[in-house]
Amino acid sequence: MPHSDQAYDKDVPVIDMRDISIGFTARAGSVIHVLKNINLTVRRGESIGLVGESGSGKSTLALAAMGYLKHGLQLLSGQVTFQGQDMFSLDTKELVAIRGGKLGLVPQNSGQSLTPTLRIGRQLEEALRLHSGLPQEEHRARAIDLLDQVRLPDPGAIITRFPHELSGGQQQRVAIAMALAGDPDALLLDEPTTGLDVTTQIYILDLLSELAQRRNMAMVYVSHDLGVIARVCKRVLVMLRGEVVNEGTVETVLTNPDNDYTQQLLDAIPRLDGPRMPSALDGALSDASEPRLLTVSNLSLSHARPALLDRVMGRPAPRNTVECVDFAIRPGETLGLVGESGSGKSTILKSLAGLLPPVSGSVVLADGTKLPPRVRSRGPNQLRQIQLIFQNPDESLNPRHTVAQSLAQPLMLYKGMKGGALRRRSIEMLEQVRLGESYLERLPRQLSGGEKQRVAIARAFAADPDLVLCDEITSALDVSVQAAVMDLMADLRTRLGTAYIFVSHDLAVVRSLSDRVAVLRHGQICEIGETDDVYDAPSHPYTRMLLDAVLEPRPDKGSPALNRRGTSSDQCS
């Protein structure tokens, strides 16, 4: 068995994956494919992009290159070789020497990929100790040097920090530094710049390209963002549901995609200046004279019940999170709620969902009845009318319930369905969110983030609601999934005439979906109006400030000049 430090031929591929199929065994005993017959060859100095939505199997493929499969997955067929070694037949010791050394990984979720109880310095030095061959006393200096290479401000201070003390962008750069510590011949990058602001992203991409060139390093670049791929890769594979649907040089795939799906992917990213998504039909706009679905008047909400100690000491109660808010929703209308974090957007949703009784104010339904403040005092029909979709599908789906069980609850509760009708309706619901029958028996951990959120959406729509409250439903998702989820929401609205209240801090997302927008600041609405009016001619200075702070994901649109040190937007205060 040849070892990694042995000389190898230049033309031999660094990573060679042949006829890879990976899958898992579902509860029913049938094997479900995550990847089907994939071939991938990467040579020295070559950069290959893997593009696709989450759930397309691109991350699984990248991890398989390291001989690693997530819990429950199995290699059904095929062979993975790295520098001539079969990764799935190596023993632990040989694997450990390659992983993080000659074959580095920048993980998808760097915030959760750093051990919370270890300081950054220790984690970097660990990588150096395992793979660099440097003497112990040089580790610290080298760690600082690596952090400096990825353009982290004040690396000397960073190494004494714990992961949670860094911002998302800083964590991402630490992860890149860690991958470079082993002096890799090949680097697998799983959405490496997703958490970064635009200027840092460009810097990091250029840095990676330069490193790859200088060190003749092979790179496999996993991303949903074709723009990112175009900047660093020569060749690209477009993946859909575990299969490669389009393959070729970046130029041909981007300029002349011979596949509908690739074209869709190109169109998916929302832009701040594009007024709305093509799928959001203008006909969905409701007439002003139409009856109101829901009228909120004078709503004040407070989160913090005064602490016992404060009440004993007679300190004044904290101020309300939301103060005297008025708005109304028409049937089928989408109202966007935007504002900084802490402005009370989600608090309003919580209260409408009956989870937080208001301090004062009322919510009146279409038929003139008052909506009871607490969820337990609401009747079944009132409960059915209003459904909530949470930000994080990981936490809102019961990990021990299959998709079928999750969907069955609203169907049984509100529709009294059972047996065959229940199953048929569940499949219908899944098809509406573009998942199929094969998903029924899966558990949440067998789904990707985007698929989970779709199940959560299907669950909300299973109740056949009049109003769906969406609490940052796309912010835990990557951009391609976000586009797909928004597209889905727009589609469901057109077909079912459901009204949404859409909470997001992402102004572009809100614009693409909303008919009207309310801008919240410190718990008060400072501007509300038709989406285009608010975006094109904001009347409140705060709205203008919010709009100015948005970074456009395009280099030509006046992105701030690159500065050598981190930008203010990803500093941890």
Added chain:
Amino acid sequence: MLRMFLRRTLLGLATVAIVSVIIFAGIELLPGDACTAFLEREAKGQVLENCREELGLNRPALTRYLEWAGNAMRGDFGMSANGQESIAGLVGARLGNSLLLAVCALMIGVPLAIILGLFAGLRRDRPIDLIISTGAIFAMTIPEFVSATVLILVFSAWLGWLPGIVLTAAEAPVREFFPEILLPMIVLSMVMTAHILRMVRSSVIEVMNSDYIQMATLKGVGYGRIVFLHALPNALLPAINVVALTIAWLLGGVVVVEVVFNFPGMGRMMIDAISDRDLPVVQALALIIASAYVLVNLSADLLTMFANPRLRTLYTRG
């Protein structure tokens, strides 16, 4: 950090103060008082009046509460109703014995729980996990008096290896409790090991599935180092509070075990005091046990805060 510490300590003291009022009120509501208990049949007419006059029991409840609470703060719990001995002296020795038993049980139970929990978590759903987890459920569900009796039967009556009950006097020095203390210690550590083990196991499973363990694996970190450096410190954080609850339980609530083994600790003293209607002693013990609960939980919260970088830096670095 300091602010946090002071806040929690203040809250703890407030809890103890409220508990002391409840205890005092509870004892006050019971029919009879120290004099009726002491005089028994002669407790009537002038004799009773004289006794109450002498002990100051005729004064208003508030005055007596303040006096009791004030003295208790200085460690003076007054005299027991029966033997006219200082309660502080009586309790002191018993408290020491309970602590001794608790410390011995902890020294066995906690490391054992961590090791077994770790094993079970790492070998999830394999035979060793099934054996450990099932064993833990048994240890938790079998009542202590049953396991105590079985152990006495096996190790004392049949094998004759260990003494079955404790005959040493409450005031005896520590070394005289060995080997008598071994059986009660084993019974206690069985139950607490089971509780802590289950917590450690589930937390190990959760941590081993996390992204950072996957990352460490793909960084080429060896398995042993992953387990002990990356996983275990994170997995133990949630266990700290379970350990604290167990310690509090050991200090106050091990009545059954102490009675079965005739161990002269706080639990048995409490039972004796109740059956003797020795109200001042009951009152003092209740307060001490409550304070121990508060103290142990406070320490656990502070320790969790200190061991978890997320919480620690929240209070130190603003």
